[in-house]
Amino acid sequence: MNFTIFFKKGFYLFVILAIFLTIFILSGVVTHGKMAAWIGLILGFLNFIGGAAAISHAIPKSDSQFLTIFFGGMIIRFVFIFTTLFVLIKIFELNKITMIVVLFISYVSFLVLEIWQVHQHALAKGNDQ
Numbered sequence: 001m002n003f004t005i006f007f008k009k010g011f012y013l014f015v016i017l018a019i020f021l022t023i024f025i026l027s028g029v030v031t032h033g034k035m036a037a038w039i040g041l042i043l044g045f046l047n048f049i050g051g052a053a054a055i056s057h058a059i060p061k062s063d064s065q066f067l068t069i070f071f072g073g074m075i076i077r078f079v080f081i082f083t084t085l086f087v088l089i090k091i092f093e094l095n096k097i098t099m100i101v102v103l104f105i106s107y108v109s110f111l112v113l114e115i116w117q118v119h120q121h122a123l124a125k126g127n128d129q
Contacts, residue, residue, distance in 0.1 A: 003056035014045045033095025040099040044106025050077045051114050
């Protein structure tokens, strides 16, 4: 699985989510915590990039190595996100609700893309055999 293609699809999803966030901000749906909303979206995208890099690196490996890299990367990303959230909320006092809602939406959106990409790769690999 090519990281560049993976990244490109993730970037397209990031742009779509950024457009929706901009519309919500301009229409007044998001009135408090605009910076927190953008940071939540960026954190979701950075999490996706880490996942895409781990998956792209792990795909050609054996099944046991793939699972080790995949779940190890997931744990590292989890610790990164929650450490960053803690720092942003406690030290910089950003709006908690807005940032967590936007992070959750972007996290789930990028996770669906990750799962879909791995599924598509598995289907293509199954057809090659």
